[in-house]
Amino acid sequence: MKTLISFISFLSLFLSLPTLATWQLDNEQSIVSFVSVKKADVAESHHFDLLEGMIQTNGTAKVKIALASVNSGIEIRNTRLKEMLFKTDVFPSAIITANISNKFIDELALSASSEIMLQGRLELNDKKKSVQIPTWVTKVSETKLMVTSIKPVIINAKDFGLEEGVQQLKEIASLPSISNAVPVSFVLTFIREK
Structure with missing residues (x-):
């Protein structure tokens, strides 16, 4: 009898813990966009058309942007x-890369949004820089x-050492x-992966 009670107690403790899960990025429902400014105003x-990413069970979020999928609406500019x-x-x-704790995700109510300042790192052109990313996180469903x-x-x-490229774009487009x-x-x- 004691063994059964101990097992039930262990099971209830296990079920009450936050469920660790991996979250896969859905490219069709995601977008990263940017605005360029030329001629002053x-x-x-x-x-970008192609993104990959996931939030791992330890809360590490990683999004990879395929730079060749850049879409400006004009082929020669692409x-x-x-x-x-x-x-x-x-x-x-x-x-x-950034970190969104599983505790934060688990405690977020369904259909609720919460503001969070993510401390992230951007790797671009073989350079890395820390960035602060103010975000809304919404749990649309479980x-x-x-x-x-x-x-x-x-x-x-x-x-990110891209100023030479910007200069080249400026010159070729006059x-x-x-x-x-x-x-x-x-x-x-x-x-969320099942």
């Missing part, structure tokens, strides 16, 4: 961005999580200026 919106700015033949991806930027994260080309500072926004949808 002409802004254009672009995005080619120039890939070849001159991102140099995708050498650096095919940008990677952002199996769907959305992580959305509250405001754009400003990425400066100089921090533009008086292209801003080195680029606001980046995102909506990331993660699906």
Whole structure:
């Protein structure tokens, strides 16, 4: 009898613990976009078509952006961005990592959103820089999580050695200026693995 009680107690303790799960990024329901500014006040919106990522059981979130999937709406500009700015033949991806604790996810009520400042790291052009990412995290359902930027994260080309590429783009398009500072926004949808 004592063995049965001990087993039931252990089982109840186990069931009351937060459920550790891996969350996979859904590319079709996710987007990372950025705005470039040329000629001082002409802004254009672009995005990436291919993202991969996951939130691991230890809370580490990682999103890989395929830079060759950049989509500016103009094919020749896509080619120039890939070849001159991102140099995708050498650096095919940008990677952002951060941590979202499983405790935070488990305690988030269904259909509720909560603001969280993620401390992240961006790897781009073989350089790494810490970034602060203000986000909303929404538990859409028990199996769907959305992580959305509250405001754009400003990425400066100089921090990642991309200013030469910006200069090349400016020259080939005969533009008086292209801003080195680029606001980046995102909506990331993660699906819980069963």
